[in-house]
Amino acid sequence: GESVGLHLPTLSVQEGDNSIINCAYSNSASDYFIWYKQESGKGPQFIIDIRSNMDKRQGQRVTVLLNKTVKHLSLQIAATQPGDSAVYFCAEILNTGGFKTIFGAGTRLFVKA
């Protein structure tokens, strides 16, 4: 079916620690994946993306890892800050005669000062 799920609904980390948010996807035909951050009262905000021909991609303080063998994505946030507190979604884009973005359920990240 069309679903992108997350292993952990909530994650609490200490400020300065690294955070890892995981995601499992079920559509092996997907070739593009995105991580979004959603703060309260706002729409999702693009963080980082990765194509299926890559295993790893790094941005500023964030790294996305893709394991196609087990259909798993992860988002790593280095030196987590209070401003990183939000809900994080992974999403995949399917092209089935038209493009659609399939979001997962989300993980809420709490950063303790």
Added chain:
Amino acid sequence: ETGVTQSPTHLIKTRGQQVTLRCSSQSGHNTVSWYQQALGQGPQFIFQYYREEENGRGNFPPRFSGLQFPNYSSELNVNALELDDSALYLCASSLGYGTDTQYFGPGTRLTVL
């Protein structure tokens, strides 16, 4: 801010009524996508429009319809409202379709009583 605006911010309707939600995309963005986000869940793709034509649709019934206009504005129409239609409705604009980065608006909170 993303430059994508939505109106109204909040809306209350009763079951069976019809509603129109509006979105103003970033100037120059030819694609708009609409999502439904129930409380505590990830956004669910409704449909996407590219240059005023539907370019992809999720698993939503025909009573969900849309329009995209040449001035980078768009509408989501929902007929025969049901209680389960209560959600945050998000629009996102992008330059093209497919894997182009989507920029989300803050959403319209619809409550159906």
